[in-house]
Amino acid sequence: MERREKSRGRWSFTEWKATAVLIDDRIENKLPEKHLIHEDPACTRYLWKHFVIELLKDGAESYWNNLMASNPALFVVCRSEEDTNEVEPFLVTPNYDEIIGYLEVDDEVFSLPIPPEIYQWLERYIVNNYIPPIRRKRKRANWDDNSNEQTPPPARRH
Helix, strand or coil: CEEEEEEECCEEEEEEECCCCCCCCCCCCCCCEEEEEEECCCEEEEEEECCCCCCCHHHHHHHHHHHHCCCCEEEEEEEEECCCCEEEEEEEECCHHHHHHHHHCCCEEEEEECCHHHHHHHHHHHHHHCCCCCCCCCCCCCCCCCCCCCCCCCCCCC
């Protein structure tokens, strides 16, 4: 995560962005940790460790839609600390549907391109757990077929 102090006219504000997702194959059951990796007057960068991307079968359609998009993305969901003006990530997910709920409650969501290793892992998961629905055109009702039947007009109320 990267923090920059910006100013426009007399106003100043803090701008946050997620800059990268790094892969670590070691699975450690630890809580996320924040490490300061760079600091200068213009920019501060933090490395957050120990996030796990968990895939669920009922999210497979959302993962598939994500991979079929023109820019497949990973989403980093953060909460703002009003007292310190810091953001703290708490979730990394490829699930479109999941992030919609977080956006509705004003959590910050950053999107990043999916690293190739995660893309391939996600693709294997989808191939093994999801069958996309076959899209079919809806047939139009042929109203002429029923023209021979005598049906009474609908009742009217006055």
